Amino acid sequence: MSLRIVVCVKYVPDATGDRSFAEDLTTDRDAVDGLLSELDEYAVEQALQIAEATEGAEVTVLTAGPEDAADALRKALSMGADKAVHVEDDDLHGTDVLGTSLVLAKAVEHIGYDLVVCGMASTDGGMGVLPALLAERLRVPQVTLLSEVSVADGKVTGRRDGDAATERLQASLPAVVSVTDQSGEARYPSFKGIMAAKKKPVENLDLEDLDIEAEQVGLAGAATAVLSATERPARTAGEIVHDEGEGGKLLAAFLAGRKFV
Amino acid sequence: MTEVLVLVDHENGTVRKPTLELLTLARRLGDPVAVHLGPGADIAAPVLAEHGATRVLAADAPEFADYHLVPKVDALQAAFDAVGPAAVLVPSSGEGKEIAARLALRTGSGLVTDAVDIAPGDDGPVTTQSAFAAAYSTTSRVTRGVPVVTVKPNSATPEAAPAAGTVEELAVTFGPLATGTAVVSRAPRESTGRPELAEAAIVVSGGRGVGSAESFSVIEDLADALGAAVGASRAAVDAGWYPHAHQVGQTGKTVSPQLYLAAGISGAIQHRAGMQTSKTIVAVNKDAEAPIFELVDYGVVGDLFAVVPALTEEIKARKG
Numbered sequence: 001m002s003l004r005i006v007v008c009v010k011y012v013p014d015a016t017g018d019r020s021f022a023e024d025l026t027t028d029r030d031a032v033d034g035l036l037s038e039l040d041e042y043a044v045e046q047a048l049q050i051a052e053a054t055e056g057a058e059v060t061v062l063t064a065g066p067e068d069a070a071d072a073l074r075k076a077l078s079m080g081a082d083k084a085v086h087v088e089d090d091d092l093h094g095t096d097v098l099g100t101s102l103v104l105a106k107a108v109e110h111i112g113y114d115l116v117v118c119g120m121a122s123t124d125g126g127m128g129v130l131p132a133l134l135a136e137r138l139r140v141p142q143v144t145l146l147s148e149v150s151v152a153d154g155k156v157t158g159r160r161d162g163d164a165a166t167e168r169l170q171a172s173l174p175a176v177v178s179v180t181d182q183s184g185e186a187r188y189p190s191f192k193g194i195m196a197a198k199k200k201p202v203e204n205l206d207l208e209d210l211d212i213e214a215e216q217v218g219l220a221g222a223a224t225a226v227l228s229a230t231e232r233p234a235r236t237a238g239e240i241v242h243d244e245g246e247g248g249k250l251l252a253a254f255l256a257g258r259k260f261v
Numbered sequence: 262m263t264e265v266l267v268l269v270d271h272e273n274g275t276v277r278k279p280t281l282e283l284l285t286l287a288r289r290l291g292d293p294v295a296v297h298l299g300p301g302a303d304i305a306a307p308v309l310a311e312h313g314a315t316r317v318l319a320a321d322a323p324e325f326a327d328y329h330l331v332p333k334v335d336a337l338q339a340a341f342d343a344v345g346p347a348a349v350l351v352p353s354s355g356e357g358k359e360i361a362a363r364l365a366l367r368t369g370s371g372l373v374t375d376a377v378d379i380a381p382g383d384d385g386p387v388t389t390q391s392a393f394a395a396a397y398s399t400t401s402r403v404t405r406g407v408p409v410v411t412v413k414p415n416s417a418t419p420e421a422a423p424a425a426g427t428v429e430e431l432a433v434t435f436g437p438l439a440t441g442t443a444v445v446s447r448a449p450r451e452s453t454g455r456p457e458l459a460e461a462a463i464v465v466s467g468g469r470g471v472g473s474a475e476s477f478s479v480i481e482d483l484a485d486a487l488g489a490a491v492g493a494s495r496a497a498v499d500a501g502w503y504p505h506a507h508q509v510g511q512t513g514k515t516v517s518p519q520l521y522l523a524a525g526i527s528g529a530i531q532h533r534a535g536m537q538t539s540k541t542i543v544a545v546n547k548d549a550e551a552p553i554f555e556l557v558d559y560g561v562v563g564d565l566f567a568v569v570p571a572l573t574e575e576i577k578a579r580k581g
Contacts, residue, residue: 019393127374129362136363141441168445181512223371223405230398243563248571254559
């Protein structure tokens with residue numbers, strides 16, 4: 001069988017840097033270097049594993065984002081994805097998750113798909129709802145937040161470790177899945193993979209190619225407005241003691257003073 | 262009268278605490294109308310009424326258990342259409358957020374996830390959230406449709422506010438997407454007898470410094486002395502020492518307890534993202550340079566295997 005897999009990835013500011021907001025209260029993309037969201041590496045990994053187990057499978061990695069977001073695509077290509085699609089348009093600046101899901105859904109349909117694979121959340125916005133929104137827009141099943149996933153006989157099956165229960169879920173393809181950071185370590189790109197990635201095709205699309213009006217996306221099209229962003233005041237330095245045999249007692253006294261004991 | 266929908270999180274009618282917090286927050290915006298899906302509405306209704314629910318819209322059908330998530334979206338949408346609410350509040354679990362998102366899309370509404378506070382405003386409710394690993398606090402407003410907001414646990418203290426809580430049957434017609442994802446099997450998580458991590462007033466967490474799965478008993482003993490939930494850092498979970506359900510951090514649970522006690526945790530950004538909004542933070546770590554000490558109200562530099570058991574004994578002694 002053939003299997004067309006599309007992996008949705010996001011280019012995000014490095015979470016280990018001092019991230020901040022721009023003047024228009026969108027994520028400041030200049031203050032900190034960007035990279036492929038760590039949580040999307042797991043999605044690329046699972047897509048590649050599914051593709052490796054399926055004859056005639058093809059993995060396309062998709063992003064919507066500024067010019068630099070091509071770095072995220074290149075990383076995924078060097079890990080082993082076959083081709084990439086980059087939706088880039090100045091009118092996308094400030095798009096909310098509902099608008100992003102519209103753009104990605106249209107792009108996924110443009111590419112053609114049997115399986116869409118996403119990470120569990122981005123490491124910047126962190127809402128974790130894009131896969132569900134994609135499924136709603138594409139009108140296909142969602143099988144999300146999986147710590148284990150496999151594809152066989154035109155069906156996708158996975159394990160979802162929820163707060164209240166662990167569930168085994170199954171749906172017929174086409175479907176949208178998302179995988180967690182428990183799904184398995186992502187591979188590092190090999191030297192050969194990095195070289196090969198340079199020759200892999202990257203298709204560039206803008207909103208017009210996807211038949212999307214500018215008003216449907218961007219800050220103006222967003223259904224929410226950020227009113228303020230305030231840096232949390234640094235926690236005032238507390239008391240630090242060195243344990244010389246009394247550490248446990250001192251800590252108990254502190255906790256008792258705060259009425260925790 | 263303005264009504265606010267609250268989606269009830271429950272297990273066979275036993276209501277989880279965050280739902281009661283949502284009812285308390287909903288009362289700031291209007292009359293709370295609880296939406297109870299699945300079995301046990303008769304068990305849940307008195308609790309919901311006690312916390313302010315004027316009505317309890319109840320629907321039960323095999324689809325809720327046999328198929329994943331979308332039947333609940335269909336039902337919440339039916340409640341939305343029947344009530345015409347001023348806002349919809351949903352508990353901020355993985356499932357809650359996905360349900361809320363699909364409802365927002367269907368109803369042409371704006372979506373806010375992981376709010377930690379919500380207050381009425383001139384142009385509709387204003388929500389407060391944390392951003393960038395809780396380094397920032399933001400406020401937001403929904404500008405289109407009816408605000409659909411997911412709210413994190415521990416965002417409010419549940420208040421008693423007795424209301425009628427009249428149970429009414431909610432008529433639901435399931436759409437073609439409802440049966441798309443089958444639940445092949447379901448194993449409820451076994452109770453540890455300790456408080457739920459996301460809801461606990463006190464959390465005691467262990468990290469790389471704990472060193473092994475067996476040694477987590479030191480952490481558990483302290484947790485039990487304090488009546489606390491047990492957490493673990495990603496390093497400890499990745500090493501297989503403690504189950505992932507207990508992971509505190511960016512890809513685990515975000516907790517905001519009254520007291521967070523970190524033992525053998527250095528305080529990497531991934532962990533801080535999950536705990537730095539805790540009210541009081543204390544830490545025990547061998548390394549005086551560990552970044553966790555930048556966050557603490559009280560820190561002990563020392564071997565956790567000496568300090569933590571001594572602390573546990575002292576607490577037991579003080580509690581008599």
